[in-house]
Amino acid sequence: xxxxxxxxxxxxxxFGPVWANRxxxxxxxxxxxxxxxxxxxxxxxxxMSILAGRYGADKGTLMMHGQEVxxxxxxxxxxxxxxxxxxxxxxxxxMSVADNLALTVGKKYGRRxxxxxxxxxxxxxxxxxxxxxxxxxxxxxERQRVEIxxxxxxDAEVLIFDEPTSVLTPPEVDALFVIIDRLRGEGKTxxxxxxxxxxxxxxxxDISIMRKGRLIISEPIDARQMSRQQLARLMVxxxxxxxxxxxxxxxxxxxxxxxxxxxxxxxxxxxxxxxxFEIRKGEIFxxxxxxxxxxxxxxxxxxxxSRAGAGTITxxxxxxxxxxxxxASAAEIAYVPEDRYQSGSIGSMxxxxxxxxxxxxxxxxxxxxxxxxxxKMAADGRRAIGEHNIKVESSEASAGSLSGGNLxxxxxxxxLTRKAKLFIAxxxxxxxxxxxxxxxxxxxxxxxxxxxxxxxxxxxxxVLSLSDRIGVIFNGRILEIIDAHDSDRVxxxxxxxxxxxx
Amino acid sequence: xxxxxxRKQPLRYQGxxxxxxxxxxALVVGCVIFAALGVNPLTAYTxxxxxxLSSVDAFSEVLVKATPLIFTGLAVATAATMMLWNIGAEGxxxxxxxxxxxxxxxxxxxxxxxxxxxxxxxxxxxxxxVWSLIPALLRAKLRVNEILTTLLLNYVAIIYMEHLxxxxxxxxxxxGFPGTAxxxxxxxLVRFAGTRISIGFPLALLCAVFxxxxxxxxxxGYQVQVIGKEQRAAHYAGFNVxxxxxxxxxxxxxxxxxxxxxxxxxxxYRLQTGLAVGYGYDGIIVAxxxxxxxxxxxxxxxxxxxxxxxxxxxxxxxxxxxxISLILEGALLFGLFAGQTLARxxxxxxxxxxxxx
Numbered sequence: 001x002x003x004x005x006x007x008x009x010x011x012x013x014x015f016g017p018v019w020a021n022r023x024x025x026x027x028x029x030x031x032x033x034x035x036x037x038x039x040x041x042x043x044x045x046x047x048m049s050i051l052a053g054r055y056g057a058d059k060g061t062l063m064m065h066g067q068e069v070x071x072x073x074x075x076x077x078x079x080x081x082x083x084x085x086x087x088x089x090x091x092x093x094x095m096s097v098a099d100n101l102a103l104t105v106g107k108k109y110g111r112r113x114x115x116x117x118x119x120x121x122x123x124x125x126x127x128x129x130x131x132x133x134x135x136x137x138x139x140x141x142e143r144q145r146v147e148i149x150x151x152x153x154x155d156a157e158v159l160i161f162d163e164p165t166s167v168l169t170p171p172e173v174d175a176l177f178v179i180i181d182r183l184r185g186e187g188k189t190x191x192x193x194x195x196x197x198x199x200x201x202x203x204x205x206d207i208s209i210m211r212k213g214r215l216i217i218s219e220p221i222d223a224r225q226m227s228r229q230q231l232a233r234l235m236v237x238x239x240x241x242x243x244x245x246x247x248x249x250x251x252x253x254x255x256x257x258x259x260x261x262x263x264x265x266x267x268x269x270x271x272x273x274x275x276x277f278e279i280r281k282g283e284i285f286x287x288x289x290x291x292x293x294x295x296x297x298x299x300x301x302x303x304x305x306s307r308a309g310a311g312t313i314t315x316x317x318x319x320x321x322x323x324x325x326x327x328a329s330a331a332e333i334a335y336v337p338e339d340r341y342q343s344g345s346i347g348s349m350x351x352x353x354x355x356x357x358x359x360x361x362x363x364x365x366x367x368x369x370x371x372x373x374x375x376k377m378a379a380d381g382r383r384a385i386g387e388h389n390i391k392v393e394s395s396e397a398s399a400g401s402l403s404g405g406n407l408x409x410x411x412x413x414x415x416l417t418r419k420a421k422l423f424i425a426x427x428x429x430x431x432x433x434x435x436x437x438x439x440x441x442x443x444x445x446x447x448x449x450x451x452x453x454x455x456x457x458x459x460x461x462x463v464l465s466l467s468d469r470i471g472v473i474f475n476g477r478i479l480e481i482i483d484a485h486d487s488d489r490v491x492x493x494x495x496x497x498x499x500x501x502x
Numbered sequence: 503x504x505x506x507x508x509r510k511q512p513l514r515y516q517g518x519x520x521x522x523x524x525x526x527x528a529l530v531v532g533c534v535i536f537a538a539l540g541v542n543p544l545t546a547y548t549x550x551x552x553x554x555l556s557s558v559d560a561f562s563e564v565l566v567k568a569t570p571l572i573f574t575g576l577a578v579a580t581a582a583t584m585m586l587w588n589i590g591a592e593g594x595x596x597x598x599x600x601x602x603x604x605x606x607x608x609x610x611x612x613x614x615x616x617x618x619x620x621x622x623x624x625x626x627x628x629x630x631x632v633w634s635l636i637p638a639l640l641r642a643k644l645r646v647n648e649i650l651t652t653l654l655l656n657y658v659a660i661i662y663m664e665h666l667x668x669x670x671x672x673x674x675x676x677x678g679f680p681g682t683a684x685x686x687x688x689x690x691l692v693r694f695a696g697t698r699i700s701i702g703f704p705l706a707l708l709c710a711v712f713x714x715x716x717x718x719x720x721x722x723g724y725q726v727q728v729i730g731k732e733q734r735a736a737h738y739a740g741f742n743v744x745x746x747x748x749x750x751x752x753x754x755x756x757x758x759x760x761x762x763x764x765x766x767x768x769x770x771y772r773l774q775t776g777l778a779v780g781y782g783y784d785g786i787i788v789a790x791x792x793x794x795x796x797x798x799x800x801x802x803x804x805x806x807x808x809x810x811x812x813x814x815x816x817x818x819x820x821x822x823x824x825x826i827s828l829i830l831e832g833a834l835l836f837g838l839f840a841g842q843t844l845a846r847x848x849x850x851x852x853x854x855x856x857x858x859x
Contacts, residue, residue: 305737335738343738346731356724357739364721372724 003066005030005158005189006051006082011060013046020046022213024060028158033180033190035204037197037231043213044193048160051191052084053077083151084160087167089143091135097146098131105153114153121152125182141172148179159183160191165199166292177203195290197231197498209234231498246445246466252281255421255452256302256315263301263308263322272298272476275311279422279452283468284444286455287478290497294476295456296338299426302454303335304328316421334358334415334451338426340404344411347400351392352381354399355414362417384413389439405436412443423447426456441466460494472496520841521791525805527837528830535829541820553815554808562697566769567807568800569699570595572706573761574785575792575799576713577630580754582794583717584730584746590637590652591758592782593659594630598759599766600663601629603682603773606689607671615688622689622767623760630759631752633659638751642744648751660778667773681774691768702764706800709757713796726750758782787835806831 004027013021020043028034036044049055051062053071061068064080071077074084091100102114109117118131127145135143144164151159161180165173180190180203194200200207209217209231217234257278264271272294279285289295301308307326312319320328335358337343345354355377356363365373381395388409392402399407408428415423425444429437444466447453457463463470464484471478472493479496482489533543554564574591581588588594605625610618637651666682673683691700717723729736729746736743765777788806792798813827 305740337738339734342732342734344735346728346735348731349728353724357728357735360721360724360739370721371719372721374719 002030004028005065007063007066008047008051009061009063011047011050011057011062013043013050013055014058015046019213021050021057024210024213024215026208026215028189028191029206030157030189031184031187032205033184033192033203034206034208035192035194035200036208036210037195037200037234038210042210044210045162047210048084048162048191048193051077051158052082052160054084078151078154078156081155081157082160083154083156083158084162085144085147085151085164087162089147091143091146093136094134096132096134097129097138100135100146101131101150101153104150108154117153118149121149125149125152125179125186127152127179139172140167141175144168144176145179148183156188158189158191160193162193163195164192165194165196173199197500200231207231245442247449249282249449251283252452253317254278254280254314256313256454258302259312259314261298261301261308261311261313261322263306263310264297272301272473275473275478277471277478277481278314279454281421281450281452282448284448284453284455284466286457286463286467286470287473288457288460288463288470288493288497289473291458293473295473298473299338299424299454299456301326303333303337303424332418332420333422333424334418334420335424336408336411336415336426336428338430338456340408340411345399345407347398349399350381350396351385351390351399351402351410352378352395354410355380355384355417357414359414359418380414380417381410384410384417388413388443403436405432405439408432408436408440409443412440416443416447419450421451422454423451424454424456427458428455429459429462430457437462458497460497463493464490474499518793519845520838521793521802523841523844524791524834524837527840528833531833531837532826532830535826536822539822541822546816546820546822549815549819550809550812553812553819559697560811562694562699563811564804564807565703566698567810568803569703569706569764569768570761570781571784571788571803571806572703572710572800573757573764574781575788575803576706576709576785576796577754577757577761577782578785578789579792579794579796579799580713580757581750582730582789584726584750586641586747586750586754587649588634588637588652588751588754588758589649589786590634590655590782591754591761591785592778592780593652593656594633594755594758595762595765595782596656596659596663596778597629597633598626598762599629599773599777600666600762601759602626602689602763602766603671603685606685606767607682611686613688618686618688619691619767622763626759626763626766627756628759629762630755630757632755634751634755634758635748638748641751642747656778656782663773663777664775667775671773673772682772684771685767689767690771691764693768698769700764700768702760702768705760706764706803709760710796710799713753713757717796722746722749758785761785784831787831787838790838791834806834809834 006028008024008026011021011024012019024047036048038044046055050057053074053076056070056072062070069080071080077083098115098118101118102111105117106114115131121127122129127149129142129145129149135146138146148159164176168176183190192199192204207217208215259276261275262271262273275298277285287295287298297306300306302313304326308322311322313322313325341347346357352374356372363373363377365371378395384390385392385395390406390409392406399410402410412428428440428444432440441462444453444455455463455466467484469481469483470490470493471481473479474496479501482493484490532547536543536546554560574595577591577594578588602622602625605622606618610621613621633655636655637648640646640651641648668680671682673679673681676683691702693700717727725741726746728739729741729743761781762777766773770776784806788799788802791802791805809827809830813824813830816822816826817824
């Protein structure tokens, strides 16, 4: 193998108290595709953003052809031949392809020269795109090609692709792979940030896997000798199951049953298809999956915040069509949303006031119920602080002043006081420290004595610690529902998350 | 390296910081202007101060100006609590005036005061509501930006009012002057002895207190505040945002309509030019100067009223253009936004505080 183009040594980057990257050593070689794998939040994008000049590293060195370099901006990185194709394209939609490219490479070639260069570059690398078309007329795949052409016209040696297939249709994905293959043939260095195993197996020469900011495989390994199973295991990790105090609870009536539930995510994200399961009082039913496999849309539809497209939902003995459910969603469901900062709470309001968010009916008073019972709200806030050991002086403190864990406890306490038959918890311990995590787990376990609990998470450890039954979601479908006591099958959850069925 | 970063926690006294810097910046800008005009800024400010505080008479004019400003300030603040921009208080004020004058002149000209005044009050509020519901419906149902619609409807309202008092509603005994006939005495608001302050002023104060408690103590007010602070949380909580847009804009329009009534029934006693002199726009400054706190709105309105009265003094005492007060008003607004922005950011002196995107 030739000398590395890029060598990172001991690279570390911190955001506040969190290390996004810690002591990362990495070598990238010319003419090879290097896949960078890891779950969401593992630190892949941060690492590559440092390489592409978007962030400065806090520690460590970056060497290019053996010379130490630092990039103060993406433009500086580009001058050295390092460019990134972001998930969100950096193009001006109302302008033509040629005009867009002229913005960045016009100085080099002159406006006239740009048209000629586009055609040359496009031909050399097989990147078919019409320079006269305006960006908004192009498909996502074509836009991506424009970005690639942009980097090539700037003589980029190292091309970093951040989840390049996430916005593409399957035929466009195949076309992209042909392009990447060609780029490799021309001696370029390619980095592929992804969490899709098929792509890695199809394209990559080298693989690095990140977990929690660290490179867990610090030397590139030859992709061709690895099976999907091995990769999946390395990516998800074999986490130690924390022993939680899990009492046996007798199963009660069926609280929620979905049948053929299908729909789109409200924000145009991945859809969910033909989801069928039921949850009974006394159990924690978990849906686990890698982020972006349809769980967001599914939860939103179950909570009645968006309308599913098809299927039926039975709640507390009454059946609804997808449409009826969205209308009837005043039904009492407690819900701890994934976004605890912008959805689950209001930072500028007090803890007491945050109790009103979902419990407003309980605080109606006076004048035909038009007035707000602030006393009762404050009392609930105080009780929550005491019962859940929330570290704050008073219920009048603003929710925004709380740490993530304490804020999550406030939201959890609020939802618990609703005494709903169904309790939905979405990524309830994401980003929380161990003690807050344990408190929240304990609360969820107690909650199942009175309700059915739907836990939606990407955290395998959480699922294995809490669940009674586990549904693995992949590509919008529940691949399998596994009994948590069936230890043979539980071992396969990690593989199923990666879409490996057999 | 000096770096400007967003504060994680808003500054505690953000509103006070903003208001204070607004006044400070306006004073400094004033100094520059006065100096440029060859007048000692101290002399000028003294003249303004004297003009406002020298006599009961002078100060009463401040309150006269403050009365409509409180109403329009409340109108803007009501909408802004939900992050709606009602730039249309001017047009709603005009419609309040039209409804008030119409009720007094044509619908119930013969009624006694104790019956007519409440009717006129209700009518003017209704006028404002009707006009504010047009942009409200467009926003709620079709997501049309309310800034544009409220603003543009102002011109429609003013032109229609002019059509009325130049045309069908013109006083037949008015020697051709544009304007309606005088409204009956029963519809004229009682004034405080020897001044032009009408009962519109205490009514405005009452409205401020009412709005304060409505926002703080009612379920509706709570929901409006949640929607204003965080749309996503409101969606999660299942609040009816569309309905709130309508009710908030209606209340906002009602306040602006009442401003028109106090002008027509408290000052001019008729519909005429001089009703639409910009109180609706000034209300924007009042509302933000008050930090959207209804209880602070009267103070902001009085401050702005004093600025106007003081500006007139500059003209009569020092021979300066009275439009200087408009420049100072503009400086207040800029100072306010500068102060709010400052309060939201912090300066740090290292490169370690980058925020992940």
